[in-house]
Amino acid sequence: MKVVYFVVAILAVTSSVVSAYDPSPLQDFCVAVKEIDGVFVNGKFCKDPKLVKAEDFFEHVDPANTNNPLGSQVTPVFVDQLPGLNTLGIALARIDFAPKGLNPPHTHPRATEILIVLEGTLYVGFVSSNQDGNRLFTKVLNKGDVFVFPIGLIHFQLNVGYGNAVAIAGLSSQNPGTIIIANALLKATPPISGEVLTKAFQIDQNTLDYLLKQSWYDNN
Template structure:
């Protein structure tokens, strides 16, 4: 009887250990991979992009929307071109952590921790080859602080990370957010809020 109990307990222990190892791994994707047959190429990321907009930067993304082969793989990539004094303004990716590497130039980068962590600002000045990580969902930015154009590449941990540009979202919503709501939130005169809304 004691031998049967020991054997039974050994088998249960082995199964429990095996099951916990299986559960600890990432879930399998819905499919092994997806090849984008007959999908037009997006032009690649080797050429500089024009930065003739108000913020002085251009973000070129490679995600599941323009490269179907990324479907279920959980990654995407962007190239960011910055003019002199250009910036990638404060924004967030609700579905992805981002790792950025500077290919050319000098960038001042940072992110802000969440409200529960005291809204602490983490910043660093990056030069060619330097790397910085922006945690998922946190507001972050990059600004070209060099005397020439800059280029960076970033990988994101989602096939479709999403992007919410803070100023565009708050002041450029359609329809506009009531100026009194924003005036109180930002502690500004409603006329200033209306002026900002007109810019976006």
């Protein structure tokens, strides 16, 4: 009997974990449309299947302009850019880097990310949770190398080569979300209390005032 209870407990836990991710589709496709017309699935309305075209599953991604303070630019291909992704549980992004360009520390609250380098050399890494001691895992990647960033963990990519770099990120959600750590803390609307930030970072108000005046560019 104890074995039965144990199995039931495991099934309950795993089913709750699975429900936290994008649900599996029960139809061939559910192309997202903005109009309020059709079935509402995963936060989007479904286009009438009889009106679906090949273009609904197609998107062209050009190289991005990296002339910005970070020297990088992320071009997302999420459900908002590619309606055919709706209910399929995947997305991707192209990341362009100028020399020394940085995709700053950020998280994807709803997705694991797998990155492949198409050109250049990247120094990449992620930090584990408090539970695991905030350990830093890093690797230098060259063309053809692949690296995985677990769901929800803070991670980054830095171009350490002498030329431009390009990478493609695959994500395990049609809408993974992105939280850039510095921007979220220092550009929140309305602002986070200075008392909170000075105590959190163990800095004085003058240092905080200096940080708050910076541009904190959003490359997504």
